[in-house]
Amino acid sequence: MKIYSGKKFEVYIEKFNLPNGKVRETEFIKHRGSAVILPFLDKNRIIMIRQYRPVIQKWIYELPAGTVEEGEDPLETAKRELIEETGYEANNISHLIDFYPSPGVSNELMHLYIATNLKFVGAHPEEYEVIEVKEISIEDALQMIKNKEICDAKTILGILYFKLENQNL
Structure with a gap:
């Protein structure tokens, strides 16, 4: 019901x-599900956002992400959200993994993508989104996870999964 x-x-x-x-x-x-994007400016630097989340009343570091719109493919969501939240368009985008962020209370399936070959085209976040775009090295992001400066689950999973798949970095 x-x-x-x-x-x-x-x-x-x-x-x-x-x-x-x-x-x-x-x-x-x-x-409906959501898409998360791990955008690389080059092999060492990623784009993250620092976003104010009113539910927890805090600014947190996150990977760009958003809800799949009605009838939208998650890949299209990823492309749309990357531009909206960061202002970058990806020439290459590929799927990494799907996961359930909170299966005890939701059926939400998150689709994680990696985006490369980025071109700045200008951001246009939703009016309720309070976002700062940040360039961070992948090593600094890993250290931020260790230091508990990154506390967002999708972001932690995305960065650590990428690192696991690319041990030689």
Whole structure:
């Protein structure tokens, strides 16, 4: 049963049959999914955003990301959000991994992309987005994770997954 419908998600209460034969009533967020982008200016420098998040009332460092619009492919979301939030357009963009950021409360599937060969075309964030664009070396970003300066899960996962796949960096 739907109990709330918003612009980005809906909230439901439903009963689920569990593999152990029991039934569980669960509240959850139904989400269209989202795209996250790890944009590289060159082999050592990435673009991140420092964004004010009113829900937690803090500025945090993040990779650019956004919700998949109705009928939109996640790759198109990634391209759109990269331009909107950072002002950069990618000539090359490739898929890295999909993941569920919070499967206990939401069905949101995040699609992580790497973007290279960037060209600045001008940002146009949503009016409610308070964003500063930052150029950060990949090594500094890793240190920021260690120092707990980066606390956003999608950003931590994106940077660490990239590093895991590219051990020689």
